[in-house]
Amino acid sequence: MFQVSFGLANVFFAIVVVFAGTRILDYMQYAKQTGYLPGIRSLVTPISLFGVLFPTSRWNPGREWQWQWRKDVYKRHGTETISSLPYLFGGPAIYTSSLDVARQIVAMKGEFYKTKEMTAITLVWGPNVFAANGDEWKRFRRIMNPAFATSTFASVWDETCRGFREMFVGQGWDGLESIDILDISPLTNKFALMLISSAGFGHPLSWDPRTPGSKTMSFGEALHIITHNLILRLVVPRIAYWLPIKRLQDIKEAYKIVRVFLLTLIDTRRKEFAAGAPAQNDVLSLMILSAENEGHLSMTDDELIGNTSILLFAGHDTLAMTLNATLGFMGLYHEYQEEMYQEVLAVMPTSAEFTFGNSRKLRKVQACFLETLRYFLAGFMWIRDTAEDIVLEHVGPNRDQRIAVPRGTPVVVDAIGLHHNPRLFPEPDKFKPERWYDAPESALTMFSLGTRVRIGRRFAITAGVCFLANLLRDWRVELLAPHGESRAEWEARYRRA
Incomplete structure (x- = not known):
């Protein structure tokens, strides 16, 4: 023993x-x-x-x-x-967290690539521009570019206005002097979902997506379930969906409903275009039309679904979260809120002038939205693997060194570190919308850099500015702190993200 x-x-x-x-x-x-x-x-x-x-x-x-x-x-x-x-x-x-190094990582051609492990959550719907590398990325981007034109953003503005009105009517807020909202996120999530369906798929939803008396899941309900279970869909093994667990069965049914709906919609749009019908201004229709002109380099149905879905579902999350945080900052900083209000009055004094064409003049409203996005960044890591041995420049304490990085080394742009880098953004923990007054598109690094910049950035900005402008015309945002909590305590809790 x-x-x-x-x-x-x-x-x-x-x-x-x-x-x-x-x-x-x-x-x-x-x-x-x-x-x-x-x-x-x-x-x-x-x-x-x-x-x-x-x-x-x-x-x-x-x-x-x-x-x-x-x-x-x-x-x-x-x-x-x-x-x-x-x-x-x-x-x-x-x-x-260096902008110089980040530009090398994102802009280099061939030296860096995205691995399937790091982009798995985006591949749930199918191949897409976010996960693609090399020639596949170029093909996707070429087909998608026409879908993000001025006419698309004008449609986003109109659909945002419609969704905002439906939210107020649907919530029973018309005629009220004040509204107490303990948690705004369910409302902004629902609003962003409506915008995805209308401006993204050309399928408007009502504020209440349920069909009275129906025992089947509606398209709107399916979208809602999907957006709230993206991580669960990724980590749960497919075999688990055979188990009699209601939540998993609902997720399975939701994905099936949305996929069938989109496949049917793609087929319908193709037939309409073949018959000479003009394209609508939703993203999916414009992508289908663009793809049809590519011949053998066109997109498959899976690629159309994958690219439309990743852009719009990712945009949904960014838009909803940034609106939540922007409203919080407006409640904290009334001086900025007042400046935004006065700007809306000056640029759009009447309903006739409340147009997408005038929206570019709302520089302070846009700056507030962008500064919130900088502070509470949605996409906080840009991960690449080295495809070959490379040399990174501008590293070290004085940014004057070079290091050799062998193939297969993950290199990550820490987007939170980048946008809280005091060298790039002095006093990074302060809310300062003036950083973005008249900023060029190339400065909006929250949407990535160079050729890989997010193609849907103007979609999100247009929707965010329109939502805030609609709100500011008639309403003032105030803090609704728990009993006994001071403004400073509320702000400290809020800034913990």
Whole structure:
């Protein structure tokens, strides 16, 4: 008995020694692979299953380290580009909050690519421009460009106005002097969903998507279920959908309904175009028409669904969250809210002048929306893998160094770090819409950089500005703090994101 136990102890000790030795060698290799950059040292890497599952702590950066450590992580290491090395599980990565380095990562052709593991959540609907690389990305982008023209944004403006009116009527707010809203997010999510359906798919929804007396799920209900279960759809194995669990069955049914609806809509639009009918101004119709002109380089049905869905569902999330946060800032900073109100009155004094054509003059309203998006960024990581050995420039404490990065190394633009970088945005924790007065499109780095800039950025901006302008014409936003909570306490809680 003693001999057996002693033997097992030896085996266990040997396993521990081998594992420790292997990890030490891996750590040394990882340090070399990332150019011996200083940075985060933890038990597991942030880009790993363990890293995502557990909360942010000293030993596990977790999902929220970019936000929670944004004020000091780069300052502490004396550089805008750092490395992340795990002691136990995961691989190395380079993170940057430098605009110079970010431009290299996003703009380089062929040297970086997006892996399927990092874009899996976007592939639920099918191949799309967000997950594509190389020639496939170019083909997608060429076909999609005509769908994001001035006529599209004019339609977005009109549909936003319609949705705003329906929200007020549907909620029973007409004629009221004041409205208390404890949680605005269900309303902005619903509003953004209506906009997706109308401006995105050419299928207007009513504020109440349910069909009275119907036992089947409506298209609007299906969209609602999908937007609230994107992560669950990704992580739950397909075999689980055979289980009699209502939530999973609802998700399965919702995806089926939306897919069948979109396939039918694509077929209908193609037949209409073949018969000489003009294109409508929704994104899907314009993409179908553009794809039909590409011959053998056209998009398949799956590619049309994938590209339309990723743009619009991602835009839904960005729009809803940014509107929520903008209303919070308006309640905190009445001086900015008053400036926005006066601007709306000056630019659009009558309903006849409340047009998309005049919306470009709402520079202060747009600036407030953009500053909110900078502060509470929706897409907080732009992840690339190196497709070949490359050299990154502008790294180190003085941004005057170069490091060699071998093929297969993940390089991540920390978009939160970038947009809270005090060198780029002085006093980054202050809400300062004036940063964006008359800013050119190229300065709107919240929507990525260079050729990979988000094609739907003007869609989101148009909808956001229109929603805020509609609200400001008749309403003032005030804080509704819990009993006994001061303005400073409310603001501190709000800014924790």
